[in-house]
Each structure stands twice: as structure tokens, then as C-alpha cells.
Amino acid sequence: MDNTIGVKKGAWTYEEDNLLKAYINKYGEGKWHLIPQRAGSGLNRCRKSCRLRWINYLKPNINRKSFSEDEVDMILRLHKLLGNRWSLIAGRLPGRTANSVKNYWNTHLLKKVVSKQEEEKEKPMETMKAHQVIKPRPITFSTQSSWLNVKHNNFVTQPLLASNNDGCFPRDRDDKMTMVVPNQIGKDCASSSQPILGNVPIPCTMWSESLWNLGEQVDSEIIGSSSSLQVENYEEFSIVDDFWDFNICDYDSLWDL
């Protein structure tokens, strides 16, 4: 546990920053618990504070400029998809930290999003955009091996449900269901300039590779290297249709990307 007794808190001084930078230069990142004994008496900070200071402020590649329109757009899209998973969102924005993305969201975007949602609520039902719902078709991994092998060439087109390793859908609490975001079979987008979904171009950082990696971070062990979003509370869905109806919003988020 942290021994925080007698440890300094509050804003960091120039000297403390230099001590921490010198420590990182000498020993590298990580091993935060060793900082108090290695960095000397001038750096009387707990390891958590040191880690935060380095990650959010001192790290050389941090982009401290104001957020560009593209970055804001990316944050909005990723937040729609991932929610408040700031580290994942920041991971898609080079040079940005989870803390800075979170701060930007809370100070600039949260109000906008909330007011927009309020507007949507107040709209009459008939003016709402109709969604085309494509019901998923259960497919086993063995039959999907073809598209699993072409992930680098394609981009997201249609979500499907995947079964478990044994080819069956979940039957009990120990089984896990995954939502798979497959690539469009047979369509090679690697040679085109930028993938298009309807009339909406997909930002370059959200090409299939990004989504794929995203999926790996969301749930890497359930589905191996495929792009997947693990569905929690799967036990609520006794049949595929129930699951699909319940998750229309999540699927729409993907379409809106």
C-alpha cells in the first residue's frame, strides 16, 4: 500500500519536475514504487502522484495544443461507441492523455451533448430518423475464417453475432457472448483513398485497423484477434432477437461511425 504519510501534495514545482524527469531518463518508465528511494529526498511524492505527473504533463510526446476539429469529432464518435473509457479514447488520439480528453469532454462537450439529447427527446416521434434494422445471423468462427483473415483490407460494414468456441450460443453464466464487427467480405478497400459508409467518410484513424485494435483492447481474450465488444449481462437474452432488439442503440452507434 501507499505510504502517504508526510508525502507532499498539491502543485508540482519546477525542481520536482526536473527530479522526476531525471529519474525517468535514468531508470525508464514504470517501477513507480521505487521512485521514493531512487529519486532522492528532493522528490517527496507518492508513486501515484509521480505517475500522474509524468503521464499527464511531463511525457515528451504530449500534445498540449488545443483540440482540433478532427480530434473533437473523433472524441464524439468514440465516446458514443465506448462511453467514458477515456484511456481507450485517448489511445486513438496521438499525444493526448486520458485526463486531457476527460477534461475537454467535461468542460466543452458534455453540455453540448446533453443539450442535443434534450432536443432529440423533445422532437415528435414521427420526425425521428428511422433505422434500418438488420437482424444478426449466428455464424460460427469456423465459417467466418475467411473474413477473419482479411481484416487489414476491409472496414466495418455490418455487425454479426458470433458463437463461442464450440459453435454454440451461450447457455449459462460461464458462457460469454461476443458482438463481432466483421469486415465486408470480398471488398478490398486497401487501394481506395478512404472508406465510405453511406455518404460519410470514415476518419482515417477509425479505419478497420483502429476498430480492430479497439476490439482487442475491449476484450482480447474472448475472441482472440478479432474485433469484438463483449456483451455483459448476456444472460438476459434468451434468444438472438431479444439480444438484438435490446442493443439497437449500440449497433446504431457503429453505423453512425
Place this chain on the structure above:
DNA sequence: AATACCCACAACCGCATCTTT
């Protein structure tokens, strides 16, 4: 000029998860 208020962001805190013993 003084004060109040607001905003942006750095930093802290508690908790969850992962790793080590």
C-alpha cells in the same frame, strides 16, 4: 479598483484489476 463568478485543467482519491509472493 475590488469583488464575484466562471472556466479550464492539474491533481487527488477511491476502487478495480493485475501481478507477485
Place this chain on the structure above:
DNA sequence: CAAAGATGCGGTTGTGGGTAT
């Protein structure tokens, strides 16, 4: 396998600077 320790994450708070009154 359990406990302890280490790390990482998201929510929240504190504070300094800018602006309005």
C-alpha cells in the same frame, strides 16, 4: 489459492487565471 502489493482508471475536487459587474 489467498493475501499483499503495484498499477491503472474514472470521478471528483482544488486552484489559478480570465472576465463580468
